[in-house]
Every structure is written in C-alpha cells, then in structure tokens.
Amino acid sequence: MTDVSEPTDDELDDSQSLDDHPLTRDRVAKYRKVMEGGGFPYSFERTATAQDLVDRFPDIAPGEATGETVTVAGRLKNTRVMGKLIFAPVSDLSGTLQLFVDVQTLGEEGFEAFLELDAGDWLGATGEVIATKRGELSVKVSSFQLLQKSLRPLPDKWHGLKDVEERSRRRYVDLMANDDARNVAIARTTIISELRRQFELRGYIEVETPILLPEATGATARPFATHHNALDIDMQLRIATELYLKRLVVGGLERVFEIGRIFRNEGVDSSHNPEFTMLESYEAFADYTDIMTLVEDVFAACATAANDSTDVELDGRWLSLAAPFARITMLDAVRDRTGLDIDYDTDISVLRAAAGDHGVQPEDHWGSGKVVEALFDAAVESTIWEPTFVTEHPIEVSPLSRAHRSKPHVTERFELFIAGSEYANAFSELNDPFDQRERFEAQAAMKAAGDDEAHPVDDDYIRALEYGLPPTGGLGIGVDRLVMLLTGKTHIREVILFPTMRPH
RNA sequence: GGGCCUGUAGCUCCAACGGUAGAGCAGCGGACUUUUAAUCCGAAGCGUGUGGGUUCGAGUCCCACCGGGCCCA
Numbered sequence: 388m389t390d391v392s393e394p395t396d397d398e399l400d401d402s403q404s405l406d407d408h409p410l411t412r413d414r415v416a417k418y419r420k421v422m423e424g425g426g427f428p429y430s431f432e433r434t435a436t437a438q439d440l441v442d443r444f445p446d447i448a449p450g451e452a453t454g455e456t457v458t459v460a461g462r463l464k465n466t467r468v469m470g471k472l473i474f475a476p477v478s479d480l481s482g483t484l485q486l487f488v489d490v491q492t493l494g495e496e497g498f499e500a501f502l503e504l505d506a507g508d509w510l511g512a513t514g515e516v517i518a519t520k521r522g523e524l525s526v527k528v529s530s531f532q533l534l535q536k537s538l539r540p541l542p543d544k545w546h547g548l549k550d551v552e553e554r555s556r557r558r559y560v561d562l563m564a565n566d567d568a569r570n571v572a573i574a575r576t577t578i579i580s581e582l583r584r585q586f587e588l589r590g591y592i593e594v595e596t597p598i599l600l601p602e603a604t605g606a607t608a609r610p611f612a613t614h615h616n617a618l619d620i621d622m623q624l625r626i627a628t629e630l631y632l633k634r635l636v637v638g639g640l641e642r643v644f645e646i647g648r649i650f651r652n653e654g655v656d657s658s659h660n661p662e663f664t665m666l667e668s669y670e671a672f673a674d675y676t677d678i679m680t681l682v683e684d685v686f687a688a689c690a691t692a693a694n695d696s697t698d699v700e701l702d703g704r705w706l707s708l709a710a711p712f713a714r715i716t717m718l719d720a721v722r723d724r725t726g727l728d729i730d731y732d733t734d735i736s737v738l739r740a741a742a743g744d745h746g747v748q749p750e751d752h753w754g755s756g757k758v759v760e761a762l763f764d765a766a767v768e769s770t771i772w773e774p775t776f777v778t779e780h781p782i783e784v785s786p787l788s789r790a791h792r793s794k795p796h797v798t799e800r801f802e803l804f805i806a807g808s809e810y811a812n813a814f815s816e817l818n819d820p821f822d823q824r825e826r827f828e829a830q831a832a833m834k835a836a837g838d839d840e841a842h843p844v845d846d847d848y849i850r851a852l853e854y855g856l857p858p859t860g861g862l863g864i865g866v867d868r869l870v871m872l873l874t875g876k877t878h879i880r881e882v883i884l885f886p887t888m889r890p891h
Numbered sequence: 892g893g894g895c896c897u898g899u900a901g902c903u904c905c906a907a908c909g910g911u912a913g914a915g916c917a918g919c920g921g922a923c924u925u926u927u928a929a930u931c932c933g934a935a936g937c938g939u940g941u942g943g944g945u946u947c948g949a950g951u952c953c954c955a956c957c958g959g960g961c962c963c964a
Contacts, residue, residue: 409936410901410918450925469930470923489924506917520925543902543916545928550902552959564902657961889958 410540414505418536427535431511433460438481440516440524449522452515459484459526460511460534462563463504465544473501474525477510478563486512487525497530506544507537507563551880556891558884574693575870575882579646581692582666582866585685591642591668596631598624598648604848605629605787607840609652611661624650628667629787629861630848633816636669636859637851644668646866657878658808661887664866669816673860675788675799678813679776682803682862683710686774686810686869693873700875701806704772712774712803717763720777724767731755731781731796752836756781756796771804780814786826786842788814810869813862820852 405411421427435443435457444453461479473488490498492514504510512531519525542548547564554561554568561568583593601620603610605627615622628645635643649665670677690697690708697709715723718730727741738758739749747761759781771777779797782790788798800814817823827844834841870882880886 408901413919465917465928467926467929468923469926472924472926474926474929476927485927487925491924519927521927523925523927525925540901540917543928545916546903548902550898550959552898553902891958 405538411538414536414538417503417505418538421533421536428532431460431532431534432458433511434458436481437461437477437479437484440484440526441482444516444518444524447516447518447522447524449518450520452517452527455516456513456529457516457526458511458513459486461509462537463506463508463510464541465506466502466504468502471498473498474519474523475501475504477512485519485523485525486514486531487517487519487527489527492527492529493531497528501528501531504533505537505540507539507541509534509537552888555880555886555888571870571874571876571882572884574874578689578693578870578873579664579866581689582646582685582864582869585688586642586644586666586668589642589670589681591644591670592640594632594635594640594643594645595647596625596628596635596645598650600625602843602845603627604843604845605631606651607786607842609840611650611652626651627863628665629863630845632667632669633856633859633861634848634851636671637854637856641671641857642669655887658868658871660867660879660883663879663883666864666866667862669859669861671857671859674815674858675778675801675813675860678860678862679712679714679801680710681860682776682811682813682864683712685864686803689869690873699872701872702875702877704806706773706806708774708805712776714776714778714801716779716797717777717781718759718779718797720767721759721762724770725762727762729759731759750837752833752838754781754783756783760784768804768809769807772806774803774805774810776801776803782826783829785814786830787817787823789817789819790822805872808868809865810872811862811864813860816856816859816861818852818856818859820849823852824849 405415436459440457447453459477459479461477461484464476464478464483467474471490473486475486475488476483477486488498488501493501510531510533512526512528514526514528514530517525517527542560542564548554548560554565558568562572586593599613599615599622601622603623603626605625606629608626610623610626613622613624614620626649628647628649632643632645644666646664646666648662650662653659653661655661686708687697687710690699697707699706699708721727722729725741725745729738729741733755735755735758738755742749742758742762745762745765747765749758749761753761763777778801779791779794780788780800780802781796782798785798785800788800791797791799798814802809803811817826827842827849830842831844834843867879867882871877871879874882876882
C-alpha cells in the first residue's frame with residue numbers, strides 16, 4: 388500500500404518542484420546565490436543590437452578586430468566551450484549575435500563565471516567587435532553581467548518546440564525557441580500598422596467604441612453575456628463595431644475606423660477564435676464600389692508591407708493580391724457553379740429543392756434570399772481561389788445594407804473571398820430610418836421564428852439614423868485572416884499570440 | 892454534436908506478435924584557444940495523460956474521464 392496523499396511526482400509542473408528537479412535545481416541554487424550577493428540589476432544600458440552590428444560592420448574580414456567597443460544584451464541560447472574559449476550565441480529582438488569569450492580578455496575569474504551561465508539566461512556584455520577566424524561577427528567579451536537567470540530549461544535547440552498545444556499555451560516559450568513564431572508576431576504588427584497607415588492616409592480617424600454593451604448589435608452572431616454589478620444589468624460583449632461607428636458618421640466624423648477585438652460565442656476551428664480582431668471603416672459620401680477600390684488598394688499595400696510582393700503563397704499554391712479583383716454577383720456565382728437557372732423570383736419550393744440537392748436543409752422561415760445565400764455557402768464559397776468580390780447579397784440576409792439602386796431583392800453589398808474564405812464584408816450603408824426599422828422588425832420576426840442569431844432591434848440606432856446618416860460606404864476586414872493569408876498560415880491560432888484554449 | 896487520430900525523459904522522437912521502455916539534443920562529470928546543431932569520453936534521467944478492466948504479463952488490447960489534432964455538421 389502506498390500513501391496516496393504523499394506527493395510522488397517531481398515533474399516541472401509547479402514552482403515548488405524547481406528546487407528538486409535535476410534540470411532546474413542547479414539554476415535555482417545559482418539564482419539564490421545572486422540574490423544573496425545583491426540581486427539582479429534593475430536596468431541595463433546597451434549600445435548595439437545584433438542587427439546594428441550587422442549594419443555597422445558589413446564587410447568585416449575573418450580575424451579582423453575593429454577597435455570598436457559595444458555593449459549588447461540578450462538571451463543566451465547556447466554555450467560552445469572549447470577549453471579556454473567560449474562561443475556563445477545571444478539573441479535579442481533584432482536577431483542573434485555571437486559572444487566570443489577567451490580567458491586572456493575576460494580573465495580567469497570572469498571566465499569561470501561565464502561557464503556558470505545557463506542557456507536561457509539574460510545577459511549583458513561589453514567588448515570589442517571582431518570577426519573570428521571563420522569570419523563570424525562577434526563581440527569579444529571584456530565584461531558581462533547576468534541580468535536575470537532562467538530557471539527552466541529551453542526546448543530542443545535544433546527542433547525547437549513543436550507541440551501545437553504547448554506552443555499555444557506557452558507562447559513565451561514558442562517565441563524564444565522558434566524564429567517563425569517571432570516572425571509571425573512581427574508580421575502581424577507590420578500588417579496592422581500598414582492597415583492603420585492606409586486609413587490615416589485617406590483621412591480616416593481612428594476611434595474606440597464600447598466593447599461592453601447592453602445588447603450586442605451589428606452582426607448576426609451569438610454574444611458572450613456578462614453582468615455589471617454596480618448597475619445590476621446584464622451586458623454583452625460586442626460582436627461588431629458597426630452601429631457605433633455609423634453613429635459617429637451621423638455625428639459628422641465622416642471617416643472613421645476602428646481596429647478592435649470582437650467577441651463571438653462560437654466554436655474554435657482553423658479560422659475561428661472566440662475573440663478576434665476586426666477592422667471596420669465608414670466613409671461618408673462613398674458607396675460600395677468606392678469601397679471595392681479601397682479594399683484592393685489596402686490589401687495590396689498590406690501584402691507589400693509584409694512580403695514586398697502582392698503574390699501570396701498559401702498551402703503550396705500561389706495567388707495574386709494585385710488589383711483589380713474579380714467581381715461577380717452572388718446570384719450569378721450560384722448559377723455558374725450549380726448550373727441552376729434560378730433567380731430571386733423563382734418559386735420558393737423550387738429553390739428549396741435545389742438547396743436540398745446541395746446538402747442544404749432550408750428552414751421554414753427562409754425566403755429566396757436566404758436560400759440563395761445558403762447555396763452560395765455550400766456550392767461556391769470553397770471553390771473561390773483568386774480574390775473575388777461577390778456582390779449584391781439578398782436584402783433578406785443583409786439587414787444593415789442599402790437596397791440596390793436599380794435591382795430588386797438585393798443590396799449594394801460585397802464580400803471579398805480569397806482561397807475559399809471571407810476576408811471582407813462591405814456595403815453602401817442603409818441610411819433610411821424607416822427601411823432600417825422594417826429590416827430590424829423582419830429580423831425580430833426571424834428571431835421569433837427560431838433564428839437565435841437574427842439581428843436585434845436597436846432603437847437608439849434608428850434614432851441616430853433619424854438625424855441623418857449621409858450616404859456612406861462601410862467595410863469590415865477580418866484582420867486575423869488577413870495576417871494568416873500574408874504569413875501563409877492555415878490556422879488562426881498561429882497568428883493570435885494567445886488563442887482561446889480550454890484551461891488545463 | 893459526429894467520425895478518425897493522438898498524449899512516452901526538459902525538448903524532438905523510436906519501442907515486431909502484448910514480454911517488463913530506448914535514442915538524439917539539453918542537463919551532470921571530464922578533455923579541448925576559432926566554434927556555427929562544435930567534437931570526443933563517462934555517468935545518469937522516463938515506467939508511458941488520469942482512473943478502471945482483460946491477462947501470468949499492458950505505452951501496446953478494452954472502457955471511462957482529462958487534454959490535443961484533423962475532417963464533417
């Protein structure tokens with residue numbers, strides 16, 4: 388019989404075990420020794436990054452000594468000890484540089500201290516910039532300082548950290564072990580900066596609208612629910628920024644955009660995370676065709692910013708983000724793809740039967756517009772490869788977009804599809820308060836009929852429209868998907884630093 | 892929600908028919924004054940996600956649970 392209450396495992400699951408585990412106890416002992424000797428520094432002044440060295444000494448010859456002294460800082464990746472010599476790669480944000488340590492320069496005592504360092508430690512070092520006999524640009528260390536000790540071992544220096552769960556849960560390890568993780572994180576920032584720049588160039592102003600709302604509006608999606616204690620009211624996290632941004636255009640801000648976190652209470656898969664980033668923009672006096680041009684320009688600019696090219700490789704195939712993108716109406720796309728001779732006036736029973744043939748199970752409250760959209764989703768969406776504006780969505784499924792100026796049944800709307808996924812959604816904004824109220828009421832009827840994703844009525848938004856929303860072109864871009872596209876990633880968790888995961 | 896796959900040392904991975912768990916890297920000890928995943932020598936380290944079951948014997952088979960992946964709704 389064993390006493391089950393006795394802790395028996397010595398895994399590195401918690402900090403208590405660090406003292407006991409063979410891979411960490413020496414590190415902990417060294418850590419404590421530093422603390423007893425006065426502790427670690429609070430700051431450190433470096434004079435060069437790894438990239439600076441490459442930039443400043445591009446033509447250094449093997450064996451050359453520059454006579455220039457720099458101070459660098461970073462994480463120690465490895466120590467290659469060669470008796471009285473040490474080669475030690477150190478990485479900082481800009482890249483990796485090599486420290487060259489020899490006894491003559493650093494002295495007996497310093498050399499011994501350097502040998503005490505462990506992979507993962509943060510250190511600062513000062514020394515002359517040299518090239519080794521093999522020509523590797525290096526800092527010949529004359530002094531160094533341990534900035535903070537790493538108590539836990541680094542992942543495999545060659546294979547890095549591969550397990551996707553571990554990489555996602557412990558992104559800090561992923562980032563220190565895998566260059567690709569770091570590159571994607573930086574690419575994301577580059578892309579978002581470029582998005583911001585593109586809109587600012589066009590005179591848009593960036594705004595912030597509420598995340599915490601009495602009722603989430605602006606899209607058809609299930610919200611997260613929460614509660615405000617002081618006000619004692621139930622609240623929801625936003626599922627879009629749409630109606631608030633349009634309120635600002637009513638107020639006269641004319642061109643606004645927001646890059647913000649959106650929350651939708653839905654499943655997790657390769658292209659969905661419960662919280663994700665969306666860019667929405669609204670431009671007074673523009674219509675949806677103006678927004679198509681905007682999207683073409685913005686996507687090309689982001690691709691160029693990220694990759695210096697508008698050609699993109701995804702899953703081993705190439706596509707081009709150079710303008711112009713193809714354009715096709717939703718109805719034509721469905722007709723072309725299915726061969727069905729249908730339109731919005733086709734008898735609903737015929738449409739439903741056609742939908743059934745394509746694996747769609749129409750619900751009783753669906754009209755022709757909803758059926759056509761379902762057919763598009765089922766038969767067309769995944770077949771689109773090159774960037775394509777799919778236009779003129781049915782009124783029935785577009786409660787916030789303006790009816791088409793000359794065609795019945797449809798709206799002035801488009802979605803951009805690339806490689807089988809939606810990247811943008813835009814329309815000439817519905818600015819008729821009477822029409823908007825009717826659309827909301829139609830949605831309310833669908834909700835009553837059992838569609839729990841139907842758009843709720845927003846009376847204050849109607850009120851805003853009653854003050855007058857100018858003709859406006861609006862746009863939403865899925866930022867995470869754009870980053871996926873431009874970094875060649877096929878799973879959204881690869882472009883979100885901390886994707887939503889079930890707690891361990 | 893359904894189907895298939897998966898969890899082994901800090902990391903990356905092996906382990907015929909069920910036969911009592913190995914390697915590389917990291918770590919530890921040693922050699923080495925120009926390495927680039929340094930090299931060489933030596934000694935160690937896991938009882939296989941958790942809990943049951945079948946069996947003389949279970950990473951290997953069965954069940955449940957906890958995570959994860961892929962595909963589908």
